[in-house]
Amino acid sequence: MKKYLLLVPLMASSALAFADGSVTLYGQIDNGLQFESGLAKGSLFGAATGNWAPSRFGIKGTEDLGGGTQAIFTLESGFSTLSGALSGNLFDRQATVGLTNPVWGTFKVGRMGEYEIQQDSFDLDPQLMQEYSIVTLVRGRNWSLASNGFEYTSPKWGGLTLKGQYDLTNSTTWNSGNPGSGPGQLGGAQGRSDGIEITYETGPMELMAIYDEIRDSNGEFDNVYVNSRSLMAGMNYSVGPVKVYVGYQHLAAPQASNQGYFGSDTPTALPGGVTLPTALDHEWLGALWQATTAASFTAAVYHANANNGNGNATLFTLGGTYALSKRTFLYSEVGAVRNSSTSNVGLGDGYTDPYGANVNDDPASGASNFRTNPNYGGTQTGVFAGIVTQF
Structure with a gap:
């Protein structure tokens, strides 16, 4: 009997703590259809999820600690609406706890997940980081x-707002061995990552600059598309119902090499005279037009050029959304990427379009899935449409 009586003050304490804060369940569901041509094995038509934004659900909460300070937490999961499967571990997208105060700011610790500092760059993207967007020509690096x-x-x-992020390796070797992995082609362990962001808002204009580093499991920058230094800067400016976007990004991976990536100094997967890029320049220009309270349209052009003979690619996009309510909207986007003779960037997201030749060029070592990058000098086009509801 005594042990049950002990639960009474504990339950009362819990109820009091809850009364001083809040817990919110939130999320969004994104599902649609997609068609793409120019793939290694022809064209693709099928169901798609997360083309506007990844489907996810989460729990976030606050507790008032007094003096304007609050304890905060977020637990967030991603999932596929096609299969119902989680995108990774249960709270792979975010698992953080921290403190916030309007005077000294916000401090968080934990799994940043999909909120790695580079992902704030959607403020500079006319397509808001949809499937065909600021991530396409850098194969998912953003x-x-x-x-x-x-x-x-x-x-x-x-x-003016400042933001900094530092991700420990949890390894006995400095810079190396973070068990998390990014969406890129190499996968596997990730080393130390860190970044800083500066944002300035005044009237109709927002300026942003982000510098971040992501290292491989050996603490090196070995691939511009995965483990590299990134410097990005840009702005958006509103004129009535139109918002104009412009941006630039430089990626650097000085330790990148054919031997490290392909296991050979002269891989058959690359055109003659081409070696793994150690630097890439990426720029874009676009606009969003809020035509009515319900309808908006977006258009943007992105261009990327990689060194060491890897050529350049240009992405053209058109998109639109139509709000059915405050929480539900329809969306669609059209994209086309054109490559120079030694470039083979596709419309993929970094998970399915690895660097190098596809199965048409190199059956022995190329990608084996249906959705791959195009042949060198090739073009890919795609269109998708869907519906998103938020809660």
Whole structure:
């Protein structure tokens, strides 16, 4: 009897703590159809999920600690609406806890996941990081993940906000061995990552600059598309119902080599004279037009050029959304990527379009799935449409 009586004050304490805070369940579901041509094995038509934004659900909460300070937490999971399967571990997208105060800012620790600092770059993207967007020509580099980290975001000082993120390796070797992995072609363990972001908002204009680093399991920058240094800067500017976007990104991976990636200095997967790129420049220009309270349209052009003979690619996009309510909307986007003779960037997301030849060029070592990058100098086109509801 005594042990049950002990539960009474514990339950009362829990209820009191809950009364001083809140817990919210949130999420969104994205499902649609997609058609793409110019793939290694022809064309693809099928169901698609997450083309506007990944389907996810989460729990977030706050507790008032007094003096304007709150304890905060977020647990977030991604999933596929096609199969119902989780996108990774249960709370792979985010698992953080921290403190926030309007005077000194916000501090978080834990699994940053899909909220690695580079992903704030959607503020610079006319397509808001849809499937065909700021991530396409860099093969998913801007969708990087982060584990074992901590993050600080300052309050807004006259329009200026600073943000920093540092992700520990949890390894006995400095820079190496983070068990989290990004969406890129190499996968596997990830080393230390870190970044800093500066944002300035004034009137109709927002300026942003982000610098981040992601290392491989040996602590090196060995692939511009996965483990590299990134410097990005850009702005958006609103003129009535139109918002104009412009941006630039430079990626650097000085330790990249054919031997390290392909296991050979002269891989058959590459055109003659081409070696793994150690630098890439990426720029874009676009606009969003809020035509009515319900309908908006987007258009953008992205261009990327990689060194060491890897050529360039250009992506053209058109998109639109139509709001059915405050929480539900329809969306669609058309994209076309054109490659120079030694480039083979596709419309994929970094998970399915590895660097190098596809199965048409190199059956022995090329990708074996249906959705792959095009032949060198090839073109891919795609269109998708779907519906999103948020809760």
